[in-house]
Structures are given as structure tokens and as C-alpha cells.
């Protein structure tokens with residue numbers, strides 16, 4: 001099944017407004033319009049740089065969507081420091097990351113918080129990139145599939161969405177590969193992504209599972225992206241460190257576009 005490839009950049013706590021403008025202006029000269037049309041490119045800046053990213057992308061006439069890295073599960077009220085889905089929509093964002101391991105681990109977001117965030121984002125009309133992935137310890141004891149399938153089942157429990165595949169993307173991100181330079185072997189990453197797809201078929205239905213994009217994330221860069229993105233069940237990459245490098249982001253987009261062209265041929 002042909003699924004449009006995604007390159008999504010998670011900028012984490014990097015890039016103020018000036019850096020955001022400079023970066024996007026610089027990469028605009030290196031990105032091909034045809035490549036951007038062939039795939040879905042997304043950048044997820046920090047909240048305060050979202051507007052600057054949107055404006056610069058518009059000025060440079062780039063087909064890049066802007067996403068957010070987080071949202072509150074609450075709508076309003078006494079939640080100091082939080083930002084809700086409607087506030088993000090006001091900024092014109094298309095999607096939001098939910099369940100990133102840095103949120104799960106550093107900010108103690110458990111499965112119930114992640115589920116609430118997923119539901120809140122979807123109800124507000126945002127698309128969600130739902131992240132999952134095992135720790136090194138979980139992998140070492142052979143529990144990767146059980147753990148990842150459990151994360152997916154918990155987040156999707158009771159969810160009823162007719163257009164699931166166009167609203168939810170899954171990102172498989174083994175924690176031990178994030179920001180470490182240790183990329184997961186591409187065949188193994190593909191095996192886990194295929195396992196996630198069969199779990200989706202079990203929870204939803206086969207057609208939705210076949211249509212849903214599943215990304216790999218964890219130390220993806222221009223030197224390893226071709227092999228990862230060529231895998232049958234991997235539909236793109238969620239990229240941290242390399243996505244804010246001027247030479248790397250366009251190379252990632254070009255790789256995904258080349259792979260898409262192969263799938264058509």
C-alpha cells in the first residue's frame with residue numbers, strides 16, 4: 001500500500017524565533033519544491049517559535065507544515081504553564097507530538113495522561129503523532145513487542161475515529177536510540193513497525209492499519225535515512241538532532257522523496 005512519506009523534525013528545546021527564521025530561510029534554498037510536494041514535511045518548534053516558523057514558511061513559499069511538541073490535556077483553568085489545543089490551533093499548527101519518551105520520562109507523563117492528550121488533540125481537530133518505544137532494559141529482557149503494543153493499546157483504547165489514518169501517525173522511537181547516535185538496525189525497526197501495524201489491525205481494522213503511517217525515530221540522519229526509509233513498514237522518520245541542521249534537513253526530505261518516487265515507479 002502506498003502511504004505518503006513523512007519527515008517530521010522535533011526541534012525540542014532549541015531554536016528561538018530569530019534562529020527559527022534564519023534556519024528556515026537557509027534551508028529554503030536547499031529544499032526542492034518537488035521533493036516537498038512528494039512527501040509531508042513537518043517541523044515542530046518550541047511553542048514560542050511556532051508563529052515565526054509559520055510566517056517564514058509562508059514567506060518562503062515552502063510546503064512544510066508546522067506542528068507542536070506538546071499540548072495540555074486540559075481545556076482551561078488552574079494549570080499554570082500549560083497551553084491548550086485551541087491555543088495551538090490559533091497558531092495554525094497541523095499536528096502535535098504526544099507520548100514522546102522525553103515527556104514520558106522527564107515529565108512523568110503516564111499512559112493515562114498520554115491518552116488524554118491524544119483525545120484532546122484529536123477532538124480539537126489536530127493531527128497527532130503518537131510516540132512509543134522501549135527502554136534498553138525492556139529490550140534486553142525481550143519485552144519490546146509487549147511493551148510497545150501495550151503503549152499503543154492503552155493510548156487507543158475506546159477511541160472511535162472514522163479517519164484514523166489521516167489523523168494519527170505512530171512514531172516508533174526506541175528510547176536507547178534517541179539522541180545517542182545508536183540507530184536501531186533497520187530490519188529490526190521494520191519488524192517492530194510491522195508488529196505495531198498488526199496491533200493497529202487488531203484494535204481498529206486492517207484497512208486503517210494499512211493506511212496509517214508509522215515512522216521510525218532515533219538518531220536518524222542523512223547517512224542512515226535511506227536504509228531506514230526503504231523498509232516496507234516504515235513510512236518516514238521523526239528526527240531530533242539532525243532536523244535542525246541546515247545540511248541535514250533538506251537531505252532527509254530528499255531521501256524520503258526519492259523513496260516515494262521508487263514506490264510509484
Ligand code: PEP
Pocket residue numbers: 010173177178179180181217218219220238239240241242
Ligand atoms: C526525537 O527526539 O524524537 C529523536 C528521534 O531525536 P534524535 O533524532 O536526536 O535521536
